[in-house]
Amino acid sequence: MDTILEIEGLTKVYPSGLTALDGVDLTIRRGEIFALLGPNGAGKTTLIGAVCGIVRATGGNIRAFGHDLRTDWRSARRRIGLVPQELGFDMFDTVERQVAYSRGLFGCAPNAARIEEVLRSLSLWDKRREQIRALSGGMKRRVLIAKALSHDPELLFLDEPTAGVDVELRRDMWRQIGVLREQGVTVILTTHYIEEAEEMADRVGVIDKGRLLLVDDKAAIMARLGRTEARFRLAQPLAAVPHSLCAYSLHLEDDGRTLVYRGGNGAGQGKAEVAAIAQALSREDIPFMALDQIESSLEDIFVNLVEDGVA
């Protein structure tokens, strides 16, 4: 595994006494898309800020590209890009100048061809001479990305890239992030939206109250924690769950007309049990008219994790 970022025991206590990060350990692999998922105030922006040199950590270590950020911040910093949550630029400046200026801020030599490439990849080329204030909200967000890409970062942070944007723009943003992945850029994004993590991430970290509750491959999270709910709508109501099925996690609803299964801790266990229950029902001569089956989403998993406070 080629590691691009290593965070160890990262702690941030703000002067107010609030602990925003509480011993966070995280390793990011080169080329992956990592989604940091958490509710408001979980510590996502603080974590990004600590890596990007905006927030001074209280404790812990951060190594990026093998450099210790405390002692060798500058060389690592050039290889990191940040798309912040807030729109912050000179609204009267043109798109092209803002993006070229950002490149210069990182000490990179002017490179008109590269700026053109970035602007074209974000469909901003036709807008390059427009003042930023004249752009739509979505276009302004693209300019933020263009600025962050202007110095060719290998590691890009996107802090809630789709907060407050409409569905179309969100999908557009997902496409853009797909393009970055193809270009080999490592992306860490923060989000409140489970569907965003589900759609794009290779791995997901769940953070709450400054603690990283869980980090895993997206598919593994689903497999480990995914639950299956199946509802058998019975032809005839039952007074009780048949004895032969009491090994399964079943109960009756709708005055005995619906047999409900909830269970299966991943790895297809839920689906296998539902199939076994269906077979047992037909063996017992208990016909059912319909079967509705639902797999839990990352959202359900997240709610459970946050409620439990543990991984």
Ligand SMILES: Nc1ncnc2c1ncn2[C@@H]1O[C@H](COP(=O)(O)OP(=O)(O)OP(=O)(O)O)[C@@H](O)[C@H]1O
């Ligand atoms: N400069 C600051 N001074 C004091 N407290 C702060 C500061 N910045 C953030 N906090 C607090 O630290 C905690 C974590 O905030 P942070 O912005 O990192 O969370 P977040 O997960 O990014 O939230 P959101 O999803 O709302 O952006 C919050 O309780 C927040 O109020």
